[in-house]
Amino acid sequence: MGEEMKSQRLNIGIIGCGWIAEYAHIPAFKQISDVKISSVFDIDIGRAARLAKAHDIQGIYSSLNDFLDSGIDAVIVATPNHSHAQYTMESLRRGLHVICEKPVAIRAGDVKQIIEIAEQNQLVYFPAFVNRFRYDVLKMREFIQSNRIGEIIHVEAGWLRRSGIPRPGTWFTNKALSGGGVLIDLGSHMVDICLMLFGDKQPLSQNLDTVMQESKADPLDAGWFKGEYSVGLPMDVEVTAISEIGFSGSSKLNLKLSWAADINGDCTYFIVKGTKGNIKLKTLFGFSNDKLWNEDSLIVEDSAGVEVITLDNSINNAMEAFHAMGQFFADTIRGGATRYLTGSDGLRTVELIEKLYSNENRIDRETAINDLEGLRFE
Ligand SMILES: NC(=O)c1ccc[n+]([C@@H]2O[C@H](COP(=O)([O-])OP(=O)(O)OC[C@H]3O[C@@H](n4cnc5c(N)ncnc54)[C@H](O)[C@@H]3O)[C@@H](O)[C@H]2O)c1
Known part of the structure; x- marks a missing residue:
């Protein structure tokens, strides 16, 4: 360098x-x-x-x-x-x-x-961790870092797809090759962002409920993600993961992830509750176009009132984030970037996901559906 x-x-x-x-x-x-x-x-x-x-x-x-x-x-x-x-x-x-x-x-x-x-x-x-470079995530972080909502007490976050299993029957859905299902796939991004939001607070306790796919007849695979890949490997990973993580200072994260949720479209959300206000982000990470919400938005509620930012999808999208991440990689190599993302962010995420899997509890689909129905954004 x-x-x-x-x-x-x-x-x-x-x-x-x-x-x-x-x-x-x-x-x-x-x-x-x-x-x-x-x-x-x-x-x-x-x-x-x-x-x-x-x-x-x-x-x-x-x-x-x-x-x-x-x-x-x-x-x-x-x-x-x-x-x-x-x-x-x-x-x-x-x-x-x-x-x-x-x-x-x-x-x-x-x-x-x-x-x-x-x-x-x-x-x-x-x-x-490309989603860290999304406009909406950067903006949400900016509000939290400028202390708009005070100390974080509770985060509810989720990334749910209604038909988004990545290539069923390939390495992606085989535990020996993938390390897990939706938790290690979409969850790697979500856990990283949530840990970033919690800052210095450490995860202290965690539980994980998972659901396996019940019917092989309708694999609910991700339409945008196909290829000549079907190799018939056993599909032995979870399609839904619901977890609660307790942090130091009695704060809590509720995280919901699904490749195959009973909802009307795909969504990513964060509801961040602080001592002085709340932030709500309604968006969709990744490459799916099957959106649950027509419009993505970032809403900040504090003592000054409610600020609603409508997100412009021409800048708030996956490819812009990949571009920004590539630029950050080149800049970091050349010695000119901040330490916004480092190897230790990867370590914290892998550590937490490993602990979550070691506490895994299988639940049936009906129980999970009730839990996902608890998703009420407005
Ligand atoms: N951030 C995102 O939005 C995102 C999206 C998709 C995939 N991913 C990640 O990217 C990685 C690749 O996913 P993908 O969808 O491109 O997979 P893929 O199956 O399309 O491609 C994997 C490639 O690796 C090759 N390969 C397989 N085993 C190999 C080995 N041992 N050594 C060298 N090459 C090998 C395969 O021939 C194939 O060309 C995964 O870790 C996945 O989690 C990230």
Whole structure:
């Protein structure tokens, strides 16, 4: 890092040439100046070759060694979850900066080791918590940091889809390869943002109720997320996760997540109650267009009254956030960014998710539906 890097073009390599690489990371990095995606690696060389051809990428590798040696400065790890920690460690050991897709690891012990390696080698490492770069999340954080609503007492948050299981029957819904279901998938983002909102407060207690998919006849898969992927792996992960997390200072988080909820559309929400006021965010993270709400909004209620911000979807969307995250990665490597997102944010999230799964309690769908019906925004 430092002066030498500041003027230098960054060459970035991608490990895992699937959906997120093609539809999010590559388009985002293409918009960033002095950065080039120059090498790709995949265990399926056909996928690597196809992606490289579509985006004019010169380096196509089936050997990890050759890929890591191909003159790149940094990598994006975008493989199935179970392999994230291993690829991150190998890349850092070879002197490369890393941004890793969520979850950065299945076990917190691995993340601790990764952070150590990154620090020893003075390399940038952080999780691809892209939603932190959304306009609505940044705005919500700004209100909380400026003490508009006082100390946080209670957060209700959720990300619910009515038909959004990512490719049933692939690695995504197989516990050995994914590490879990909706909690580790959508939950990685939501847990990270909630921990950020709670600031210094530590999670002290947690419980988790989960629901498995009952009918295989209608897999409720995510329409925007298809591909030639069906490999018939057992689907053994939860589709709904409902949890309560107690924090120091007697504050509490209620988190609801579902890939297959009985609601009329998809939504992401945060209701943040503070000692001096409340913030309500109605939005939708991710790539689904099946929206529950017509209009996204951020509402602040405090002693001064009610302020309603209608969110403009041309700037408040997933691709803008990927672009901002890519820019943050390049800036951090060049030594010019804040420490808004670091490896320890990944560690806190993996630690909490690991604890939640160790307290997992299976409930039936009917019980979960009653709980989700408790979602009343207005
Ligand atoms: N932030 C988001 O909005 C978002 C959205 C989708 C996926 N993701 C994350 O991105 C990651 C990838 O998801 P995806 O949808 O692109 O998956 P995908 O299945 O479409 O792509 C994975 C790619 O990795 C390759 N691969 C599989 N095992 C490998 C291995 N051991 N070594 C090297 N390559 C391997 C596959 O051939 C495939 O090309 C996941 O961790 C997922 O959680 C994030």
